[in-house]
Amino acid sequence: MKTSSLRLGIDTGGTYTDAVLLADDGSVICAAKSLTTHHELSHGIRAVMDQLPGDQLAEVSLVSLSTTLATNAVVEGRGTPVCLILAGYTARQIDQAQLERIVRGGYCERIDGGHNAGGMEQAPLDEVAAQRIIETRQSEVAAFGISSIFGVRNPEHELRLRDLVRTLSDKPVTCGHELASQLDAPRRAMTVAFNASLIPYIDELIRAISRILDDRSIKAPLMMVKGDGSLISAAAALARPVETILSGPAASVMGAAQLNHQTNAIVADMGGTTTDIAIVTDGRPVISNSATVIGEWRPMVEAVRVFSIGLGGDSEARFQGGVGLAVGPRRVVPMSLLAHHHPGVVDKLNSRSGSTVTPRSLRFAVALYAESSQKSRFTEAEAEVWSMMSEAPVDLERIADTDRDLARAVARLVRDGVAIYSGFTPTDAAHVLEKCAHWSRPAAEAAAVIWAKQMRQIYGWGQFEENDAQGPSRAIEHHMVSRIRATLVSACLATDPNATNDRERERLAEIFSEWIAGTGGVDDGVFSLHLDPSRALVAVGAPAGLYYPTVADQLKIRLVLPEHGAVANAVGAVASSIVQRAQITVTQPAQGIFRVFRPEGPEDFDQLNAALARADETARALATARAAAAGAGEVEISLEHDLDSVDDKDSGSVVFFEARVIATASGRPAIH
Numbered sequence: 001m002k003t004s005s006l007r008l009g010i011d012t013g014g015t016y017t018d019a020v021l022l023a024d025d026g027s028v029i030c031a032a033k034s035l036t037t038h039h040e041l042s043h044g045i046r047a048v049m050d051q052l053p054g055d056q057l058a059e060v061s062l063v064s065l066s067t068t069l070a071t072n073a074v075v076e077g078r079g080t081p082v083c084l085i086l087a088g089y090t091a092r093q094i095d096q097a098q099l100e101r102i103v104r105g106g107y108c109e110r111i112d113g114g115h116n117a118g119g120m121e122q123a124p125l126d127e128v129a130a131q132r133i134i135e136t137r138q139s140e141v142a143a144f145g146i147s148s149i150f151g152v153r154n155p156e157h158e159l160r161l162r163d164l165v166r167t168l169s170d171k172p173v174t175c176g177h178e179l180a181s182q183l184d185a186p187r188r189a190m191t192v193a194f195n196a197s198l199i200p201y202i203d204e205l206i207r208a209i210s211r212i213l214d215d216r217s218i219k220a221p222l223m224m225v226k227g228d229g230s231l232i233s234a235a236a237a238l239a240r241p242v243e244t245i246l247s248g249p250a251a252s253v254m255g256a257a258q259l260n261h262q263t264n265a266i267v268a269d270m271g272g273t274t275t276d277i278a279i280v281t282d283g284r285p286v287i288s289n290s291a292t293v294i295g296e297w298r299p300m301v302e303a304v305r306v307f308s309i310g311l312g313g314d315s316e317a318r319f320q321g322g323v324g325l326a327v328g329p330r331r332v333v334p335m336s337l338l339a340h341h342h343p344g345v346v347d348k349l350n351s352r353s354g355s356t357v358t359p360r361s362l363r364f365a366v367a368l369y370a371e372s373s374q375k376s377r378f379t380e381a382e383a384e385v386w387s388m389m390s391e392a393p394v395d396l397e398r399i400a401d402t403d404r405d406l407a408r409a410v411a412r413l414v415r416d417g418v419a420i421y422s423g424f425t426p427t428d429a430a431h432v433l434e435k436c437a438h439w440s441r442p443a444a445e446a447a448a449v450i451w452a453k454q455m456r457q458i459y460g461w462g463q464f465e466e467n468d469a470q471g472p473s474r475a476i477e478h479h480m481v482s483r484i485r486a487t488l489v490s491a492c493l494a495t496d497p498n499a500t501n502d503r504e505r506e507r508l509a510e511i512f513s514e515w516i517a518g519t520g521g522v523d524d525g526v527f528s529l530h531l532d533p534s535r536a537l538v539a540v541g542a543p544a545g546l547y548y549p550t551v552a553d554q555l556k557i558r559l560v561l562p563e564h565g566a567v568a569n570a571v572g573a574v575a576s577s578i579v580q581r582a583q584i585t586v587t588q589p590a591q592g593i594f595r596v597f598r599p600e601g602p603e604d605f606d607q608l609n610a611a612l613a614r615a616d617e618t619a620r621a622l623a624t625a626r627a628a629a630a631g632a633g634e635v636e637i638s639l640e641h642d643l644d645s646v647d648d649k650d651s652g653s654v655v656f657f658e659a660r661v662i663a664t665a666s667g668r669p670a671i672h
Contacts, residue, residue, distance in 0.1 A: 005061045005671075008052075008220070010045065011251060011569035012036055012067045012205060014331055015272025015314055016542060017044040018570040021056055026258055026575065029056065031567045033542075035337075038368040038420075039390070042208035049212060060218055061671050065209060065234070066225040066573040068248030069201050072273040072331065073417065080142035080371045081106035082196035085133060086189060087125060087157045088114020088149035097186035102193040105416060106141050109133045113157045114149030117183075118589045119602035122149065125157045130164055138169040142371045145196035147176035147189040153585075153597050172199045177599070179240060181583040195241055200371040202241035206234045221631055221669055225251045225572065227303030228287050230579035231669060233631035246303040248569050249276035252540055253285050253304050255572030259562035262536045266488060266557075268548065269568065270541040272314035272427075273331040275484065277307045277491035280538075302581065307491035311483060313427040313543040317451065317476050319459040325479050332423035333366055336431045339443030342393055349446035352397075353467070357453045363396035363421050365389055365410045370418040381409035389419060396421075424451040426480050429473035430546055445469040481550050486513040488537070488555065517554035536560045540568035578632040579666045582622035584615040586659040594656075608656055612641070619663035626665065633670035639663050 006029065007022045017036045021029040032051035037043040049057070082103050086094065089110055094100070099108045111133070113125035134144070144165045148157040155177040165173040174195045176188045202224075210222065224237040227246035237244050252269035256262075257280065265280045278285050288305040310329020314337075320326035339345040345364065352361050367389035370378075378386060385406050388394050400407040413419040424447045430436045431444035448469035455462040455472070464471040490509035515529045538560045539548035545561055552559035564571060585597045586608075594611035596603045598618050605611040620637055627635045642660040 006056055006059045007574040008057070008060045008063045008218075009251075009570040009573035009575075010048070010063070010065050010209065011248060011567070011573055012041060012045065012065070012069060013248060013271050013273070013569065014068055014072045014312070017041075017048045018567040019048040019052060020564070020567050020570040020574075021052060021060070022571065022574055028259075028564050028567075028571065031564055031570070033567065040208075041205055042212060045208055045212055049216070054216075057216060057218060060220050062223065062574060062669055063209070063213060063218065063220045064223040064225065064231060064573040065205065066247045066251030066569050067202075067205055067244065068271060068274065068276075068569075069205065073198060073201060080197050080200045080374060081140065082143050082145055082193060083107045083109060083133065083137040083141045084145045084147070084189065084193050084196070085130060085161055086110050086147055087151075087161065088112070088122060089147070089185065089189065093186045093189070097190045099186075099189055099193055102190060103197070106197075107133075107137055109137075115151070115154040115157070117150055117153060118587075118595065119150065119154035119597055121154075121156075125160055127160065127164060130161055131168065134165055134168045138171055140373060140377065141171065142373045143171050143196035143199045144169070144173040145176075145189075145192040146173060147185065147192045149185055150183075151175070151177045152181050152183065152188070154601050155599060156601060172196070174199075174240070179243075181585070194245060198241045198245065199238070201369075202238055202244060204369065206238055210234070221671060223574075223578075223631060223669055225254075225576065226579075227306075228579065229254045229285065229304050229572070230576050230666075231630070232578065232580075233629070233669075236630045243302075246276075246306050246308070249274075249278065249306040249308055250304045251569040251572030251575075252276060253278045253280070253306075253572065254575045255568035255570070256538045256540050256562060256565070257283075257285075258571050258575040259540075259564055259568060260538060260560050262538055262560060264532065264535045265538045265560075266492070266531075266535055267538045267540070268484075268488065268544070270484075270539070270543050270547070271312050272542075273310065273312045274308050275311040275487055277488060278304050279492065307487075307494050309487060311480075311487060313430075313546075314425050316421075316423040317425060317429070318423075319455055319461055324461050325455075325475060327426060327476065327479060327483060332421050332425060333364070334425040334427040334439070334444070335362060335422055335447035336428050336439035336441065336444040338364060338366070338393060338422045340439035343440070345393070346440060346443045346446065348395065349443060349450060353446050353449045353453075357450055357457055358397065359454065359458060360397040360400055361450050361454060362423050362447055364393035365396060365414060365419050365421055366393050368418055368420050374416065374418055379409065381405045382413055385409045386413065386419075389413075393422065424448065426476055426543070426546075429476040430543075432469045432473040433477065435546055448472050477547075480547050481554070482513075484547055484551050485517060485554055486510045488551070489513045489516070492531075513555070516556065519554070531555060531557050533557075538562065540565035542566045577666055577668050578627055578630045579664065580623050580626035580630055580632075581665075582619045582626060582663045584619045584622075584661045584663075586611050586615050586661070588656050588658075612659060612661065615659070615661040616663075619661045623663035623665035627667060631669050632665070632667035635665045635667040637663060637665050 011018045020031045034048035111126045111129045146161045151158045158175040176192045222234040223231040225247045226243045229250040269276045286305040315328035316332045428444040431441045452464040452472040486509045536558045594605045640662040644658040645656045
């Protein structure tokens with residue numbers, strides 16, 4: 001089949017890399033899946049593209065990427081080390097945003113500077129201290145992040161610090177005002193930290209796909225999905241990777257909409273690492289910069305409102321005190337997958353299934369990805385085990401008996417996110433129950449027996465029969481159905497940006513889901529509770545068919561499993577247009593003075609209409625420039641005014657407080 005304009009969508013997830021070829025009308029011509037190769041992403045991408053017909057690849061006019069790598073890194077607490085320079089921040093603000101956790105072995109550095117709410121300098125910028133910090137830290141981190149108090153009202157200090165970083169270092173640098181226009185300095189600093197820590201992940205992905213496209217003489221523009229489901233150029237994604245932090249979930253929502261048109265739906269995408277849920281109403285997902293939840297974080301990123309938790313096919317089945325069985329949020333390599341690549345693992349598991357177990361009996365360590373600044377900080381033992389892992393999985397049970405220093409080094413590399421353990425997972429349980437057969441069932445069965453022994457002998461939980469692989473696997477399957485059911489309800493409750501008590505929401509979701517399913521302890525008929533009957537549950541992702549039929553039946557909601565739903569992310573990667581927004585704020589700091597906060601700094605007017613006109617002009621120009629930088633061809637602009645004012649009944653006049661002018665530029669990618 002020949003067509004004049006095919007689109008190639010690629011999604012790189014925690015477990016699989018997917019690819020689809022779409023025709024002009026959005027129909028799927030062909031699709032493919034291959035395992036993601038974290039140590040070298042290009043291997044998995046090449047493998048999946050090798051499954052697509054070469055003559056049709058020659059007809060591709062647009063390539064677009066989505067990925068869950070950034071989302072997974074945030075959910076799992078991974079990320080490359082960064083240096084966050086904070087001008088005018090207090091120690092309390094740093095603690096409030098938990099920035100020390102986010103920089104992942106990097107540094108939070110406070111210096112004097114910053115502005116007030118009116119955009120006026122509150123303290124001179126301490127460039128001497130900043131220079132010392134940059135020179136000291138540049139060899140120890142992968143990137144710099146900069147956030148100044150009220151930097152969105154006046155970015156002068158952020159721009160000066162950015163120029164200083166670029167003068168003294170070759171490391172990438174991100175400013176807070178480039179990523180968010182809202183107040184709330186701690187959340188903006190959190191967003192900057194995430195952005196800086198994710199740059200190496202996105203850089204590796206874009207470089208890998210660019211090399212492959214060059215090798216295949218595919219000259220089409222390369223785009224990437226943003227968290228709001230729109231597209232940006234690969235170059236723009238590299239400058240602002242935090243905007244792709246929900247790329248995979250957003251692409252799954254767009255792909256689900258493309259594959260099966262549902263006006264009102266709950267879209268659930270289940271992958272290897274996370275479950276991502278979005279609500280679609282009147283045919284459109286909600287776009288939010290305040291209600292997006294990624295693990296335990298709410299970054300200040302405009303995105304499809306997604307509830308993302310660490311629950312997937314590769315999530316670790318484990319013991320949790322006070323609960324018993326728990327799954328996730330940590331992703332591990334399923335034992336069935338590990339043995340698929342390394343068959344010798346099966347013999348090791350079989351030899352252990354008949355003996356006394358330890359917490360390490362299922363622990364093998366596999367290399368993921370280490371950025372150069374991380375490798376430069378490896379100890380001698382870490383460098384040795386990194387080299388060992390690059391050749392084959394490291395058996396933690398064996399080295400714990402022979403070399404404790406190496407065992408501790410492995411643990412540190414896993415903690416830093418550059419290596420990953422193996423473990424027993426829902427994917428393994430599905431292999432035991434013969435509900436999937438991708439990888440090694442013998443390894444899954446041996447792992448189930450060992451895992452059940454660990455639960456009994458080490459934690460005193462479970463009453464499984466000796467050498468029974470089916471019992472623990474069914475327990476995990478039942479737990480997954482219950483957890484998915486509660487997670488869907490929790491996602492519906494997680495729409496209030498001011499609701500901060502996540503534990504209360506999760507407990508309420510469990511109660512509600514039990515009431516709906518009729519599995520709770522309250523007498524039947526005392527409460528009547530149900531989900532919106534007009535909504536469908538649209539489930540996509542490779543494991544969706546394993547659990548969602550039962551979940552939908554228990555929640556009494558109509559289920560849709562779209563054809564090609566296993567590659568919905570890749571479909572969504574090329575289903576959208578480019579959309580860029582710019583917001584300009586106008587305030588009245590004193591009677592008769594109207595202040596426009598422009599990227600160049602504040603500008604005052606004595607008439608509101610003149611100030612709004614300048615805000616319109618600035619927002620329009622900024623959105624247009626961003627759309628062009630994102631790769632758009634012809635651009636359409638729409639303007640929205642959000643005025644905060646009250647009528648003064650005594651004087652008969654209107655008292656103005658603040659206005660936000662939002663320009664939206666949209667257009668299709670420019671195809672050369």
